[in-house]
Amino acid sequence: MKLDSKNLPLEYSTETNRMNILGFWIFLSAEIMLFATLFTSYFVYVDRGVGSGPAGAEIFELPPVLIETFLLLTSSFTIGLAVHAMRINRVKAMIGFMIVTLLLGAGFLSVEVYEFIHYYHIGATLQTSGFTATLLTTLGTHGAHVTLGLFWGIMIIIQILRNGLNARTANKSFIFSLYWHFLDVMWIFIFSFIYLKGMM
Amino acid sequence: MDFFDRFTIPPHDDPMLYASIVAIGLVSIAIVFGVTYFKKWGYLWSEWLTTVDHKRIGIMYIISALLMLFRGGADAVMMRLQTAVPDNSFLDAQHYNEVFTTHGVVMIFFMAMAFIIGMMNFVVPLQIGARDVAFPRLNALSFWLYFAGAMLFNLSFVIGGSPDAGWTNYYPLAGTDFSEHVGVNYYNWALQISGIGTLMTGINFIATIMKMRAPGMTLMKMPMFTWSALITNLIIVFAFPVLTIALLMGTLDRQFFTNFFTTGDGGMDMMWANLFWIWGHPEVYILILPAFGIYSQIIATFSQRNLYGYKSMVASMVIISLLSFMVWVHHFFTMGQGAVANSIFSITTMAIAVPTGIKIFNWLLTMWKGKIRFTTPMMYSVAFIPLFTIGGVTGVMLAIASADYQYHNTMFLVAHFHNVIIPGVVFAMIAGLIYYWPKMFGFLLNERIGKWAFWNIVIGFCLSFFPMYITGLNGQARRMYTYSEASGFGPLSMVSFFGALLLAIGFVLIVYNVYYSFRYAPRNVGDDPWNARSLEWATHNPVPEYNFAITPNVNSSEAFWDYKKNGHDLFKGGIKDIHMPNNSGWSIIFAGIFFVFAFCFIFHVWVGVIIAFAGIIGCLLYRSFEKDDGHHIHKEEIEETEKKFGGAK
Numbered sequence: 001m002k003l004d005s006k007n008l009p010l011e012y013s014t015e016t017n018r019m020n021i022l023g024f025w026i027f028l029s030a031e032i033m034l035f036a037t038l039f040t041s042y043f044v045y046v047d048r049g050v051g052s053g054p055a056g057a058e059i060f061e062l063p064p065v066l067i068e069t070f071l072l073l074t075s076s077f078t079i080g081l082a083v084h085a086m087r088i089n090r091v092k093a094m095i096g097f098m099i100v101t102l103l104l105g106a107g108f109l110s111v112e113v114y115e116f117i118h119y120y121h122i123g124a125t126l127q128t129s130g131f132t133a134t135l136l137t138t139l140g141t142h143g144a145h146v147t148l149g150l151f152w153g154i155m156i157i158i159q160i161l162r163n164g165l166n167a168r169t170a171n172k173s174f175i176f177s178l179y180w181h182f183l184d185v186m187w188i189f190i191f192s193f194i195y196l197k198g199m200m
Numbered sequence: 201m202d203f204f205d206r207f208t209i210p211p212h213d214d215p216m217l218y219a220s221i222v223a224i225g226l227v228s229i230a231i232v233f234g235v236t237y238f239k240k241w242g243y244l245w246s247e248w249l250t251t252v253d254h255k256r257i258g259i260m261y262i263i264s265a266l267l268m269l270f271r272g273g274a275d276a277v278m279m280r281l282q283t284a285v286p287d288n289s290f291l292d293a294q295h296y297n298e299v300f301t302t303h304g305v306v307m308i309f310f311m312a313m314a315f316i317i318g319m320m321n322f323v324v325p326l327q328i329g330a331r332d333v334a335f336p337r338l339n340a341l342s343f344w345l346y347f348a349g350a351m352l353f354n355l356s357f358v359i360g361g362s363p364d365a366g367w368t369n370y371y372p373l374a375g376t377d378f379s380e381h382v383g384v385n386y387y388n389w390a391l392q393i394s395g396i397g398t399l400m401t402g403i404n405f406i407a408t409i410m411k412m413r414a415p416g417m418t419l420m421k422m423p424m425f426t427w428s429a430l431i432t433n434l435i436i437v438f439a440f441p442v443l444t445i446a447l448l449m450g451t452l453d454r455q456f457f458t459n460f461f462t463t464g465d466g467g468m469d470m471m472w473a474n475l476f477w478i479w480g481h482p483e484v485y486i487l488i489l490p491a492f493g494i495y496s497q498i499i500a501t502f503s504q505r506n507l508y509g510y511k512s513m514v515a516s517m518v519i520i521s522l523l524s525f526m527v528w529v530h531h532f533f534t535m536g537q538g539a540v541a542n543s544i545f546s547i548t549t550m551a552i553a554v555p556t557g558i559k560i561f562n563w564l565l566t567m568w569k570g571k572i573r574f575t576t577p578m579m580y581s582v583a584f585i586p587l588f589t590i591g592g593v594t595g596v597m598l599a600i601a602s603a604d605y606q607y608h609n610t611m612f613l614v615a616h617f618h619n620v621i622i623p624g625v626v627f628a629m630i631a632g633l634i635y636y637w638p639k640m641f642g643f644l645l646n647e648r649i650g651k652w653a654f655w656n657i658v659i660g661f662c663l664s665f666f667p668m669y670i671t672g673l674n675g676q677a678r679r680m681y682t683y684s685e686a687s688g689f690g691p692l693s694m695v696s697f698f699g700a701l702l703l704a705i706g707f708v709l710i711v712y713n714v715y716y717s718f719r720y721a722p723r724n725v726g727d728d729p730w731n732a733r734s735l736e737w738a739t740h741n742p743v744p745e746y747n748f749a750i751t752p753n754v755n756s757s758e759a760f761w762d763y764k765k766n767g768h769d770l771f772k773g774g775i776k777d778i779h780m781p782n783n784s785g786w787s788i789i790f791a792g793i794f795f796v797f798a799f800c801f802i803f804h805v806w807v808g809v810i811i812a813f814a815g816i817i818g819c820l821l822y823r824s825f826e827k828d829d830g831h832h833i834h835k836e837e838i839e840e841t842e843k844k845f846g847g848a849k
Contacts, residue, residue, distance in 0.1 A: 033439075044471060051465035051467070127458055129465045
């Protein structure tokens, strides 16, 4: 859809809204650097930082990781549907899709918590080695972002229920969707370069 | 009493320390008493502490930076005093370690960063003809987070003990094995908090400069300082997340016993050095590029010519910003990367001299055949060029990896980086402060006292740091608290000490100048005391809250000059209502809670951490549900204000 001044969607409709969206894109570029630093550190520690602890291939399990990936990728799809519903002004559908998104996110988090407990039980804790510390910090940073996203999403749903869809709530929802897609992209990197590469 | 033991300072029987504690206490009481006595709490709260006005936030940044300059300067004088004579016992080794650590951290993070961000806050929106920055509330939060970080760091001095592992904080020295007390925790958390503030500033200013320029101001018609601010903020956004992660890892290592930077179980101490300098070298350019921007404004104004080579100035800054991320290894050539890596980083480092050299020639050619007026800001700029070039040339010497084995961690290095930072950043900030002083407060600083301060600072600088080149080449290591008489470093170190005293006198003169000019300087300096060129001078002095009554229409990077001399119509149309953001106490409260959070974290007071964390969540919730659409300043009100200044502009 071409964005010109006559045909702006609600979330772009005011000067403040457009500024917020640009600002959030810049914030996301800082987030990319944040995760890039974590990934780089991970690549440094993955072979040389194992010490006396376990290596990736010894602790990674495919089933939980696949479930997490499936849940998060689906949630990225549903938040896309939510934004689409917002654009065609279907508020109920939009809230429905947002709730589905958050539920999928919560499912993702539960599996990740299970995964962390599993690592703890097999002796791969934060303190075990440089490798496990980097692994868990990278996963944990992503997980903390998802957790924050859950609460943020709930707040936005409450505000839409209270005030309906207006320039302000539409703007917030759109920015939230950017955030959620970003977390999904980061997860694709985690899945490919931490888990798959580690299990090969 | 076990609980309170953690807050005590590790023992070193030093009467000076206790004297300082008493002094800090007395000054705090005096400030509180003074504000109460003059009944200024209400004014302070409603006009300053809750402000979202970019000009006031800029001024608060600059005041904090000056306070930190004196804090860091006192450290510097103590170091020079300790090393003035061989085998001195003024400071013991531990105290000296703490002093050089806090000197570095305070000067880089809390003085220089605050000064440049303060300048950007004050000048950039005026230069692009905007009402404020893109996110005024976020801007206030940035300032208060910086301030919370700065205060937290200074608190280490009296509660728990200062960090002592150097401003670079290398592991394993900074790990719990060798730095047991909480000093390095302070380092981690103070920098983490103020770093988040800086990152937000970066985001804010990129959005501001990209979106809020006056009509007609294309990117290549921006004044040079705005260009330097844009590039600086891009570097901030890409460099600071690296520091965030490095500090997080350091915190986990020290407080949760992980093995990121330890020497066992897969830990790699050099990882810290790499991450620190991947952030740290771009940081150098975060500091110097805005300084270049300020010099570009000042040199053009006082040479009464337009800036030579505008496009090459922009291009060289872009190249510098890219190269700044590719040189970090030159900070540790001696740590065993091997010849190939060292050679690559050696070459990229030398390459930075090329765009920087282009800038030097551009400034020289701006002055060439100009009608130069030697005002104080111009004198700093003229002194900057040769002094900074010396610093640059010694930088290229240090970039030669094989030769670096001789200079590494000697006073030669110390001389080099002070030689670029003081004439580069500090001179620029003082010059900028004097240059923009009438914009901030509506009167000029006294030129005669200013020039006295200038000569003290320039001569003091040369005497302090040039001897270090020689002692450094002779093998004097940095960060050593004393040396023997046989080493022969004594006489030159004594010269250094006298230089430091002159520098101190210079800075005191600047403060005296502020006091003197505040009392005696004439107030009718008009809107254009320097015969300036760029857009920020097209409004009144001091600047009204809304900046420009009518949004200016820009045709070039020197729009004000064109308006004065070439009949360009800067202000088209009439005065309309102006939309402004509301003040809010949210930012200072939020930053205050962050302060408590970090303080409790430093001392493992988990109850406090949990309570403060709940407070942080509460603040975020409040902000999410808050409805704040700002307010309008009405047309009549603006006309009233403009009349007071003698006609609308």
